[in-house]
Amino acid sequence: MAVDKQFIDGTLALDAQEDTLNFMERVGFAKTINYTESPGDHPDGMKVNQATLDDVPLGQKVKPLHLEAVDDSASAASVIADQLRAGRVVVFHDTVFVSGEPTMVIGFR
């Protein structure tokens, strides 16, 4: 399966980024396997995140992606616990730009 990298505007709010990623996963028949702030210098100081999408085969069910922002390690533990109780599993966690600010984000599915 091919891996594709796409850029997401880091000035968007977290729910808008979540919707954008879910949209791309559906129309592109892919699933996000990593999400991080885009490395390197960008023109005009743009704040950009980079999603890594992996193609899925025909018919494979991909659960919707859900993003949660966390402030520190303490809240991360409770966020993960809440999501696990809701039947979701952690897909990735990394620092990404949310509304232009670097934020620790955990992706669940």
Added chain:
Amino acid sequence: MRSTSSSARIQSCGLLLLLLGTTGCAGRLERPKLLRLVTTEIYTYTTFTTDLENYNGASDEATRRRLRDHMAYGVMAEIERVYRNYETSLFMNRGTFNVASDFVQLGLSTATTVTNGERGKTILGALLSGVTGVSLSYDKNFFRQQTVQAIISSMQAARNQVKARIISRLGTQDTAEYPFEAARADLIELFFAGTLESGLQELHQEAATAAASSKQELKTAVPASKQDVTNAVSVNEAITAALQSNNPDDRRKVVDFLNALGANVTTTTPVETLFEQSRQVGRATYTDADKRKKYFDAARQAGLIH
């Protein structure tokens, strides 16, 4: 015990001296002196004019080619000599060299490796006779950001390109295809590739190209609305069901959908290809709002979604 302690002290002192020596060297990084072979003119103006006369008077190709090559390689060696001297002086004085102000002081149109006064009756004087140098439109702010090392690297890269072209043409083309006049034009280009103007121009072009390409690469996805996501889920499910179904009418919907978006498929196209095409038309909507609208319009018209 005592001997162990003094041995350790000696080792420590040795290490300290080694470190001092190393950092001292790093702080006084210098280039080795150039060989006389490099600093002295070998292919003289007199030899060159004799070669040129003989070349113009020669009737057989073998003689003409030998003389052409002799002149071209001789002049190339002189350009190399002058360039190495110039590069070394730039490198040695890099700490005090201010690109913005010194470049302006050198004069925009004459800031070449050889001043007009020095040219005189030299090979380079003959080569550059009637040549005024390259003109450069410049941005002072851009110049201020450059280091001497960057300019030298840029000049060297430009020179290597021209030099490779000359050597290749001398090796493969006769004097009808590549007469000395053509070689002279390339040698002039080689000379000017080793000038401040060329180095800065090259850097400026590289920076502009890099900025343009990075902007192009950084096309971010068009933000999706909740409705976009709902529609995308519907299209995804409809395509998946149609391609997994044995019903030709279902597959027809996918074919119509894809063809409306510019694909060229039929109901006999393999499922794997139809699926891959569906993926491609979907990806095209990531960064293009118009394509996204057309995607959903086509899905509705084909009956994949309502």
